[in-house]
Amino acid sequence: MEPIIRVRDLFKVFGPNPQEGLRLIQDGLDKDTIFERTGNTVGVKDCNLDIAEGEIFVVMGLSGSGKSTLVRLLNRLIEPTAGTVEVRGRDVTRMNQRELIRLRSEDMAMVFQSFALMPHKTVIDNAAFGLEIAGVGRARRRERALEALDQVGLKAHARSYPDELSGGMQQRVGLARALATDPSIMLMDEAFSALDPLIRTEMQDRLLDLQHERRRTVVFISHDLDEAIRIGDRIAIMQGGEVVQVGTPKEIIVDPANEYVRSFFHGVDITQVFQACDIMDSENIPVLDADTTAGEARNRIAHVPGNEAVIVDAEGRFRSVVQAKRLGELTVDRPASEVAVEVEPVTEDVALADLPGRAAKSPVSIPVVDADGAFRGLVTLPRLVEALDRSRNVAVANGDH
């Protein structure tokens, strides 16, 4: 699918002579050397990204690594030194003022770390700000602002002033202001970082809920790894202005591009990141009907490495697990279901951390189902042990640095 935001060969150099800085980058000098020699600061260096429509794309990196610069290049609050940013195939870096203003007011909205609310306006007028700028009439924009405030749970405070609200509430006003214009792209620069952990989690949930209501493309800058893993479909890691790795949280954890990325994930609880669907066996499990005979079941199990099969109903929903050794108790023409064990399945998104407890109590492997109850795979004991062992190794490797 065509990406909604496509960034190509993007550079931003701050300072007295950006073009000179650009030349030195191409000569292979690093950020610090360039700054020492010329006084130019490399903000973003050779960035290439494709951001898909509807995904939450998290940008992470140490302070000064260029996250804010990158996100401001997307709506051209900062002029690039070189390269292109395309939004829906249109090059933002070549837009004239009118096109740019249209893009910003109709398609993109931004949420700021320090809220950036207007202290002289009430909460509802703050939320309506984008619409006011776009020239929407007073009654109409207030109505839409109120809807947005309702979405973030602040309808009751519409008439307050920002300084009468807590930091978390002000942050939500900032979110409402962005939502009120109903943008298809939201840029969020450390939008939740001023919040305490409790409100922060609540806001993350809110954001995910909103994604269910209407799928937006969200570019989200974060310092917080748990936050990134929790909400990010994909994560980009920045280092010294460069994007050093892009991938799903699992991809990055399993295969970090370099030491910097590895050290970034130091201390993250991997058993919370991996889920039942990541470690289950879905290929080597014979799936039987309720009336499959013991003979046939034994036959089918003999052809796979494991020693278990599952029985599903006519709709493919999981019913029970059959073990090869119990099938011996039956004559070949009896239905296999007579010796099947009925256990409670888990859903795909159950965390790895929760599985050992289940395994200890279960006489058979743990069956995994999707949201509709359809059978997806089995978490066998060897698989579970292997996964735990691997995650311990990753944790140990991270712990070295």
Add this chain to the structure above:
Amino acid sequence: MEDRINIPVGDWIEAAVDWILANLEPALDGIAWFLGLLTNSFEGALLAIPAWLLVLALVGLSWWRVSWRFGIFAIVALGLILGMDLWEPTIKTLSLVLAATAVALAIGMPVGVAMARSDWVEASIRPVLDLMQTMPPFVYLIPAAIFFGLGTVPGAIATVVFCMPPVVRLTNLGIRQVNREQIEAGLAFGCNRRQLLTKIQLPLAMPSIMAGINQTIMLALSMVVIASMIGAGGLGNTVLTGIQRLDVGLGFEGGLGVVILAILLDRITQSVGLRRKASG
């Protein structure tokens, strides 16, 4: 006597003045006409209102905007002015202050905005402001009197020049101090340059601009008093007469009138910028 180095700055200024008088006559007349009209309208309007009504309005304003205690002060203070029979010169001074301030704001605020928008403009206007503020106020009286003669109008013009710098400076400063993320918020939601100014920069710079306006008014008041030396009239004239006749009492009464006007103007204008909050 040996030769001394003598740079004829004075001669140059005189030459410039002569040139201006010879060539810019219509412009000077236009300015004089406009300022005269403005001060006279203010004065006419304020004197047309019965004194008691104006006192009531001022007391009400003080009570409502500042505090009930200040309201009481206003009653006593304005009663004193009426009692000293200084109502007319006070109104004359007040109208001069208002007219000069209006003109100073009309020129000064756009200049402040221009300074905030361009470092180059700021760099070139800043020394002019420094000059305007450090020049002893009497110095303005001379060219004002030369170009416009004696009377209210030259007084008003000298006052405009003298009182303008604070509002220019503080408008510039206020706009420049607006938080970068707030500017970015404006831009990110699609503000054009005009919207950025009217919806973000000016409102957020308002406290600073109000402080500038307050200072401009106070400077205008002090200059109006001095301008009575070239016949601007008002309370300054009362003081001047006191000095000329060595009448300590009269001089003090005039001075007291100025102080009262200063306090009232100061406190009331200071309160304008503040948002009134529902109790507490």
